[in-house]
Amino acid sequence: RRLHHASAPAVASLSARHPPTAAQPTLDVLSWLDARVKEALVECYGPELRDAPSLVTLATKPDFGDYQCNVAMPLAKQLRSAPRAIAAELSAALRLDGVCEPPEIAGPGFLNLRLTRAFLTSELGKMLADDERCGVAPAAPAQRVVVDYSSPNIAKEMHVGHLRSTILGDTLAKLLEFLGHDVLRLNHVGDWGTQFGMLILHLRDEAPAVLAGEAQLELSDLVQLYKQSKARFDADEAFQRDARAEVVRLQAGDERSLSAWKALVEQSEAAFRQVYETLGVDPRLQTRGESFYNPMLPEVIATLREASLLQESDGAQCVFLDGYKNREGAPQPMIVQKSDGGFMYSTTDLAAVAHRVKVERAQRVLYVTDAGQAQHFQQVFEISRLAGMVPEGVSLEHVPFGLVLSEDGKKFKTRSGETVKLTALLDEALARARADVTARLQAEGREESEEFIAKVSHAVGIGAVKYADLAMNRNSNYKFSFDKMLSLSGNTAPYMLYAYARIRGIERRVAQELGGEGGVQSEEGAVKLLLLEDAELNLARHLLRVGEVVREVERDLLPSKLCEYIFELSSKFNQFYESCPVLQAESAEVQRSRLALCQVTASVLRLNLGLLGMEALEAI
Numbered sequence: 334r335r336l337h338h339a340s341a342p343a344v345a346s347l348s349a350r351h352p353p354t355a356a357q358p359t360l361d362v363l364s365w366l367d368a369r370v371k372e373a374l375v376e377c378y379g380p381e382l383r384d385a386p387s388l389v390t391l392a393t394k395p396d397f398g399d400y401q402c403n404v405a406m407p408l409a410k411q412l413r414s415a416p417r418a419i420a421a422e423l424s425a426a427l428r429l430d431g432v433c434e435p436p437e438i439a440g441p442g443f444l445n446l447r448l449t450r451a452f453l454t455s456e457l458g459k460m461l462a463d464d465e466r467c468g469v470a471p472a473a474p475a476q477r478v479v480v481d482y483s484s485p486n487i488a489k490e491m492h493v494g495h496l497r498s499t500i501l502g503d504t505l506a507k508l509l510e511f512l513g514h515d516v517l518r519l520n521h522v523g524d525w526g527t528q529f530g531m532l533i534l535h536l537r538d539e540a541p542a543v544l545a546g547e548a549q550l551e552l553s554d555l556v557q558l559y560k561q562s563k564a565r566f567d568a569d570e571a572f573q574r575d576a577r578a579e580v581v582r583l584q585a586g587d588e589r590s591l592s593a594w595k596a597l598v599e600q601s602e603a604a605f606r607q608v609y610e611t612l613g614v615d616p617r618l619q620t621r622g623e624s625f626y627n628p629m630l631p632e633v634i635a636t637l638r639e640a641s642l643l644q645e646s647d648g649a650q651c652v653f654l655d656g657y658k659n660r661e662g663a664p665q666p667m668i669v670q671k672s673d674g675g676f677m678y679s680t681t682d683l684a685a686v687a688h689r690v691k692v693e694r695a696q697r698v699l700y701v702t703d704a705g706q707a708q709h710f711q712q713v714f715e716i717s718r719l720a721g722m723v724p725e726g727v728s729l730e731h732v733p734f735g736l737v738l739s740e741d742g743k744k745f746k747t748r749s750g751e752t753v754k755l756t757a758l759l760d761e762a763l764a765r766a767r768a769d770v771t772a773r774l775q776a777e778g779r780e781e782s783e784e785f786i787a788k789v790s791h792a793v794g795i796g797a798v799k800y801a802d803l804a805m806n807r808n809s810n811y812k813f814s815f816d817k818m819l820s821l822s823g824n825t826a827p828y829m830l831y832a833y834a835r836i837r838g839i840e841r842r843v844a845q846e847l848g849g850e851g852g853v854q855s856e857e858g859a860v861k862l863l864l865l866e867d868a869e870l871n872l873a874r875h876l877l878r879v880g881e882v883v884r885e886v887e888r889d890l891l892p893s894k895l896c897e898y899i900f901e902l903s904s905k906f907n908q909f910y911e912s913c914p915v916l917q918a919e920s921a922e923v924q925r926s927r928l929a930l931c932q933v934t935a936s937v938l939r940l941n942l943g944l945l946g947m948e949a950l951e952a953i
């Protein structure tokens with residue numbers, strides 16, 4: 334019994350990196366204010382106003398308080414009253430419960446809302462006591478969410494587009510899981526299709542040992558062989574016929590064909606795994622490629638036929654929807670079965686929707702791919718709804734992203750014009766980070782162990798690649814630049830990692846001064862938070878917004894908002910640190926309170942870096 338007790342805490346901290354419930358969650362001020370304004374509207378002007386937008390936003394300027402409510406102006410006409418009079422009535426009716434100071438009516442009829450010091454202090458106390466979740470409450474209700482991401486193709490190189498999908502998808506999955514959602518990570522690998530017929534045939538001639546699983550190929554060699562097989566296919570009619578026959582054998586489950594296919598899949602996947610390991614992608618990303626849905630495809634066609642959605646065009650089975658046009662302006666159907674009976678990428682995606690919704694019980698499905706596939710997904714979503722495959726309330730969302738360009742704004746290629754290999758790209762990031770780190774250590778006259786250098790270089794190099802991608806609004810194209818992403822200034826991974834390590838350093842020094850206790854007590858009440866200076870209040874206000882930002886990303890799936898938030902956080906921290914001495918605080922009480930602010934800032938940074946797939950280092 335005693336033994337069991339002794340080991341319990343270690344197990345708990347392993348399994349609950351983020352305990353699902355915050356000790357005592359902080360208030361989501363924005364939605365809380367929203368609800369209060371709605372109440373006031375109903376109280377003043379009747380129940381018809383229950384659904385009027387409350388128009389509460391963050392204040393656009395510090396002069397306007399912390400939040401502002403802009404509802405009076407748009408209501409003036411409807412209520413036949415002056416906006417300032419409406420603002421005054423609302424202001425009198427608002428029940429702010431000590432969260433905000435009495436509202437201030439400003440300009441044409443804004444309500445400026447300022448959080449009270451008492452509220453900020455008590456909320457920050459909750460954050461201090463909850464180092465893991467920083468007071469962020471889990472979402473209610475929790476949903477079953479499928480995130481489809483990474484999804485490279487067998488016998489092809491994984492390219493920078495897949496890198497973007499991998500990084501974005503991994504972060505979104507982490508964030509949703511942090512909020513308590515039940516997340517299924519699916520890698521929709523392109524492992525099926527007519528190309529496998531020609532590839533298997535060609536390999537039977539060129540590299541039979543590979544198909545027998547007796548020899549391994551580098552992915553790049555496999556890619557070469559794939560290109561050769563394609564050239565043969567285009568040039569040689571007999572080969573074409575044989576390749577088609579091979580596909581039929583494969584699809585019929587012929588053993589020899591299937592085992593050759595499996596050998597190919599295994600070799601490509603080994604190369605993908607290497608990239609995932611270097612990137613630190615969550616190992617729960619589950620490969621469920623296109624082939625998985627192959628047995629379900631005839632049923633998709635049957636369902637579409639039953640729903641009277643199918644139309645034959647040039648021998649192919651198509652679905653024509655209004656509003657989809659090709660470049661020439663002609664109607665652009667979605668082809669679901671070719672004239673030779675073969676199925677399409679789109680057919681597989683329709684089957685995948687059905688499977689995810691029915692078998693996996695997904696309530697939300699996210700597809701993280703390049704923006705070029707927007708129309709494909711729009712059509713898939715619309716057709717699956719028309720065919721009755723998607724129950725009411727289930728949300729299917731394409732999460733598009735822009736192109737990765739090279740620094741000159743052109744397509745991302747090596748000097749010789751080849752597509753850049755991801756492994757080479759990551760290796761270069763690591764090598765450059767190591768050079769930066771060793772140079773800096775030398776300049777600082779520090780001698781560190783190889784283990785330390787390797788750890789820091791990895792965190793900086795891989796962190797830089799991820800952060801550069803995540804910090805950009807995913808809808809824009811972005812230019813891949815090692816110099817920029819590894820720069821110590823600006824919104825970059827090295828900057829954020831240093832910011833975190835620096836705060837931890839300050840904490841260690843102050844803790845020592847306070848008698849080596851190792852930080853302030855983190856149970857609520859043990860430390861009295863003072864928030865005396867403006868810079869302290871500003872920092873506290875920003876810290877308190879963490880939950881709001883995470884929930885915003887849950888909705889709009891823009892992780893760049895997390896990066897913006899922590900970049901601003903570190904600047905607010907710097908302002909605080911410059912104007913409020915921590916090491917030289919005027920009293921032990923003030924010092925403890927400031928140390929607590931350092932601790933909460935560090936926790937919030939660590940939480941966000943974790944969601945962004947980065948490891949926060951204690952020293953760097």
Ligand code: ARG
Nearest residue numbers: 481484485486521523682702
């Ligand atoms: N394999 C595809 C590509 O490389 C991406 C697949 C995305 N997911 C999906 N369900 N279609 O572009």
